Amino acid sequence: MSTTVLRTQDIARIVHATGLRPFLERLLATMEADFRRWPEFDKSPRSAAHSASGVIELMPIADATLYAFKYVNGHPLNHLRQLPTVMAFGVLAEVATGLPLLLSEMTLTTALRTAVASVMAARRLARPGSRTMALIGNGAQGEFQALAFHLLMGIDEIRLYDLDAEANAKLIRNLRACPALKLRACASTAEAVRGADIVTTATADKTLATIITPEMLEPGMHVNGVGGDCPGKTELHRGVLERAARVFVEYAPQTRIEGDIQQMPADFPVTELWRVLRGEAPGRSDEREITVFDSVGFALEDFSALRLLRDCALELGLGEPLALVPELDDPKNLFGQLSAEPLRPAKAPVTPRPSVQAA
Structure with missing residues (x-):
């Protein structure tokens, strides 16, 4: 029940292996097909947490088969901290079970899909x-x-x-x-x-x-x-x-x-x-x-991109498995994941020393 993980270098490998023009054409065809299915999707405006320096957003969407969301920020002054102004990752999951199928970077992918x-x-x-x-x-x-x-x-x-x-x-x-x-x-x-x-x-x-x-x-x-x-x-x-x-x-x-x-x-x-x-x-x-x-x-544009990335990763044998969900012999015995390792008493907490103010 592992989840496939795609890193930034995997996205670059997909684009290089496919060719930039064919990849863009394939993404365009996927996106247009999904937009034509617009009434089939459960849609909502993205949830946003705004601050003086930027915004952090969650972008969810689902049809009857797949659910997707993207975490994305927008911080215009990040370049002063040597950080991208936009950073993102996304998840594609199975609606029938809730099982996360794909966890992918979406900083590079967002630029492509936009x-x-x-x-x-x-x-x-x-x-x-x-x-x-x-x-x-x-x-x-x-x-x-x-x-x-x-x-x-x-x-x-x-x-x-x-x-x-x-x-x-x-x-x-x-x-x-x-x-x-x-x-x-x-x-x-x-x-x-x-x-x-x-x-x-x-x-x-x-x-x-x-x-x-x-x-x-x-x-x-x-x-x-x-x-x-x-x-x-x-x-x-x-x-x-x-x-x-x-x-x-x-x-x-x-x-x-x-x-x-x-x-x-x-x-x-x-x-x-x-x-x-x-x-x-x-x-x-x-x-x-x-x-x-x-x-x-x-979010539908991200849904299309994640669908395409999953297909390309399967075709090219890219991505790494991640045990994001525990595999249980008895699905009701989640506690068994803890008891698989001996539970040791916690060490006594260390009381932090009070800070010393300069005179």
Whole structure:
């Protein structure tokens, strides 16, 4: 009854063994299939513990067969402590028994699934034939967004802007092995956005920012807002949302709390993306419409990623077993796990010495 454990290096091995493009394509197909099954899932907004420095969240979801959750944080200043701003792990379990099947890292996986979710929306909402994207905020998520849009949508030019010039340089260095993708560092958000078919914002600061303003919008533009993902954290001026022909979200009850639409009235109209994928609602209607995907990340995207990782691990023979659940000859005799080893009296507790204050 062991649980399979996947570490970060296992995820890297899966991607390398599969190939980046085929892996992204397979994740996209898995995610789209799950979104089309939207009514089959037990859904809820994620549970969040907010603090002045960030947020820690649990993201659960289940269908009739599998249950999944992700633990994830968001701490914008973690880079000052040499820590990632996002750290995550996830669990995939069997609904019929509650047995945990997979325990996986999800820091790297979250970056991959977020980029694929962006493409999943943009394929329906961006103008056909889009080739140019502005990428605002080029921290940990930047390369993943750039490659997903290049490999899955044919974006061949990306205009980069970040307050930290080194972030742009880092992204360009990391993607230098992709010569078909033209990367251009820009001096401002306005310069990067001008003439872009798609605008992706992926900033980390926990603040009510207005990175994209109405005067930056152009007919036919698709705005992919990735970084506004908790209360008090936005990237789009409310005028951007008001000018859009339609605003699309993953799960409205969660996005109204955490997304850019937290600025808007409670009855501000939005369309959940699953309805577009199922053909129940329109995406883009004409080439001059402005569309917005207010993406905060939803548990179903993690469910899809965990399902795919489990399949890939089985195919490639990756992962290590972990005795996370005790194996019992008599399931009612849990105490027997303790009595398997002699119980020794505890040592007397050591009373700590009082601290000595400096004179």
